[in-house]
Amino acid sequence: MSAILRHPAATPATALAHFTARLAVETDVSDVARDLAAGVPGVVVVDVRSRESWDQGHVPGAVHIPVSEIDGTTLPFDVVVVVYCWGPGCNGAHQGGAAFARLGYRVKEMIGGFEYWAREGLPVELGDGTLARREVDALTGPTCLVPGA
Helix, strand or coil, rough: CCCCCCCCCCCHHHHHHHHHHHHHHHHHHHHHHHHHCCCCCEEEEECCCCCCHHCEEEEEEEEEEHHHHHHHHHCCCEEEEECCCCCCCCEEEHHHHHHHCCCEEEEEEEEHHHHHHHHHCCCCECCCCCCCCCCCCCCCCCCCCCCCC
């Protein structure tokens, strides 16, 4: 018996509702990078990690509001807040997203968090304002093409 088909696949309508609902509350690092580079208005990226984590490296252009400080935020309500924390093993973005939603903000999580931002070789701003960049992790994005491989 198929392990995949042990549970019947959803109908197309159920699958569409599921994936559309996820896209309403999630975005990925590539889409965030693209919008930040293009200066798309109406989006504020928020790092919800600690000061020490922020100083170690963060998304350039992000705002630092740790989860414990979200209730005191002064962000405008006409923006979409994109929250992130360390990565898939961290639920800080979930906590931050819930806190912003409770306050009445439209919010999305940047799935993969800062881990995948850095692993994809995107620019990282350090606490002193300097920019750095890691090599692309071959498990998260293309590094180069090798003929005959």
